[in-house]
Amino acid sequence: MAGLDSPSNQKKTPEKQEGDNPNLTIENVGVGNFIVAGALPEAWRNPGAAGQADRQQHKLRSYLDTAVHPLAEAVTSTDKGADEMSGYMRGFLKTVPIFMKGKLALPSLALTYMSDEAKMGDTVQNQLTDAGLGLGKGALLKASFRAFEGAGMTPATTGVGMGIMNRGSDAMLTRGNYYDAKGDFSLSQGLARTLSVTANPGAMAVDAVAFGFNDVLFATAFNRSRGAVAYKPSTLYTVSAGTMGVTSGFGRELDRQLREDGQLDFTQLSRKAFLQGVFDAAGGRVGAWQATRGTRLEPDAPGAMEKARSTPFQRGEVVDARQQALRDGMFIPERQASGLHTETWFGKVKTESGELIPAVFRPNDKTEAFAVRMQNEIAGYGMNGLGFKTNVPATVARTAEINGKSLTGYIQEMNGPNLVDHVRTNLGLPENLAVPKQSAVDFLRSTTALKTSYSDAFLHRMVMGEWDNHAMNMSVSDKVHNIDLGYAFKVPKSNLEFTPLPMARKAYETMSQGFYKELSGKPLNPETKVEMQGLYDRYSTPEGRAQMEALGLTPRQVDGVLGRTNWFATKALFPKQQEAASYVYLTRLSQFAKSVLRRPAHPPVTETQGNGS
Incomplete structure (x- = not known):
């Protein structure tokens, strides 16, 4: 393999050692x-x-090293290259069980880590000691991964944290590090070595760079995939394992060069860290494949989506009183919204009784994005009638006349300002000023009714499977409402998608993050838990599923809603959020830079003329 071989390290036939005794x-x-x-x-x-x-001259090989070394020798031409390649291969084999799940995970972990620590030809006592230390290394990494995953950490945080743990545990639980040059046991030397490897400034600098890069990478992938990447262990585990490999590999090679060579070779540092990252990433990918076997769901039958979007409720033929008022009243358009993906008109509906209902009308532009949004928002409103507290405003299909043209689409009642503007108004802040995160959180804490309604709305936003969860997609009147369900009710491809997504959108608007932190990881109140269990029990029956499908959902979409409802009923808590911390600040910095670059140095000529100067 390129980079592993050199002429000075060509393999030599070993000579007979003095003192060899064949009579063992x-x-x-x-x-x-x-x-x-x-x-x-x-x-x-x-x-x-x-x-x-x-x-030191004649190092014993571990059982795992002995097993993989022939393969390493087959792809390299030097002893040194084979030893290095063997290290990468063993890293791959030990990484796989860290990310595995099920009955095979722990036995595989024990086998690989114990066999890579115990040395063939060593004393029985040393082998047992080293095997136990190896098991400890594997157990620490496995526990670390489960802790990071359970805490909802991003792949960047998980990978860097496990990289630090990997190089730290490797030094702390290696028996040879506790013996000095004379072969005497030295606890202080072992601890000092562990601290040196774990907290080396150079290694920690690489940790920081790796964290920032992968943090931005994950957040970008999350936004572009509309949250789908959160349900792909093949991506998450690969990134986490690769990051672990790069950071731990760099730290170990840095320590080796300082101790053995007395000088730094940055080319070798970069190359070895990269290769370790590649092999560990492959291990994480294999572990993800094992962990997700049996999770895939059968897709909907052909034509299921078209059938769902053509139910009487979706067409506006079966409606309640509020929908009827919106459907049959005269829509009076007032202004067209700008800067939105979907053509949107704000106005009022005048009913036969003379009531004026603030509403927003969206004409059908014949795109799939529009069809999805219309289906989601009508079905989301319908779920209120089944006992879910989605708090989606009344929504119904209808036609409306705008600029002399009759347009088909759907209309939705407007219930007050969005949550950001509601908080800004109550704090007395000017319209062009961003709401300070801490001020917003303090306001939420001081308003019990708002916090209770917000938690209900956000919980049901997650039940509906929406990922674009920020405060501007909620409105406030007498309670908090859910609006803009452009990405809700996604058809699940695996039962992993039954886990609800919390504050997953990585945006510069930090008020949303502050609000959800008030709920993240907290238990549901007893009444909500009972409600979730009751809803799951009621609608997981054939009759209940039929009622949900009548709202305009496919069978797999119903599976998604019920799966997330059951998650809340079983776990009885708000899921922890994944925070891409550096992405938030880098995005704000990028936006500031763009605003500076776009700002004209002098007022445009037309503005000067318009001012009469």
Whole structure:
């Protein structure tokens, strides 16, 4: 392999060692090592027969190293290259079970880590000690991964955290680090070595760079995939494992160069960190494949989506009183919204009784994006009638006349300003000023009714499977309403998507993050838990599912709603959010830079003329 071989390290035929004794007994080396030990010199079998220098010259190989070394030799042409390649291969094999799940995960973890620490030809006592230390290394990494995943950490945080843990545990739980040059045990030396490897400034600098890069990468992928990447362990585990490999590989090679070479070779540092990251990323990918087997769902039958979008409720033929008022009254357009993806008209509906209902009308532009939004918002409103507290305003299909043209589409009642403007008004802030995050959070904490309504609305926003969860997609009147459901009710491809997504959108608008932090990881109140359980029990029956499908949902969309409802009923808490911290600040910095670059140095000529100067 390129980079692993050099002419100075060509393989040599080993010469017979002085003191070799072919007359070995099982009692001398143990049953497990008898055959292999027959080829080992006496100095290797008897530590007291030679000095420390001789031990360093003839290093014993671990069981795992012995198993993979022939393959490493097959792809390289030097001893040094084979040793390096063996290290990457062993890293791959040990990474796989960290990300595995199920019955095979822990036995595989124990096997790989114990076999990579115990040395063939060593004493039985040393082998047992080293195997136990290896098991400890694997257990720490496995526990770390589960803790990071359970806490809702991003792949960047998980990968960097596990990288630090990997190089720290490797140093702390390696027996040789606690023996000095004379072979005497030294606890202080082992601890100092562990601290040096774990907290090396150079390694921590790479940790920071890796975190920032992967944090932005994940947030960007999240936004572009509309949250779908959060349900893909193949991506999440690969990024986490690759980051772990880069950071731990860099730290270990940096420590080795400082101790053994006395100087730094940045080319070798970069190359070895990169290769370790590649092999560990592959291990994470294989682990993800094992962990997600059996999670895929059968797709909807052909034509299921078209059938869902043509139900009487979706067409506006079966309506309640509020929908009827919106459907049959005269729509009076007042202004067209600008800067939105969908053509949107604000105005009022005048009913037969003379009531004026503020409303927003969206004409059908024949795109799939419009069809999805219309289906979602009508079905979301309909769920209120089934007992869900989606708090979606009344929405119904209808035609409206705008600028002399009759347009088909749907209309939705407007219920007050969006949540950001509501908070800004109550704090007495000017319209062009961003709402300070802490001020907004303090306001939420001081307003019990608002916080309760917000938690209900946000919970049901997650039940509907919406990912674009920020405060401007909620409106406030007597309660908090959910609006703009452009990405809700996504057809799940696996049961992993039954886990609700919290504050997942990575945006510069930090008030939303502050609000959801008030709920993140907190238990549901007992009444809400009972409601969630009751809704799941009621609508997981054939009759209940039929009622949900009548609103305009496909069978798989119903599965998604019920799966997330059951998650809340079972877990009885708000899921923890994944925060891409650096992305928020980098986005704000980018927007500031763009505003500066776009700002004209002098007023345009037309403005000067318009001012009469």
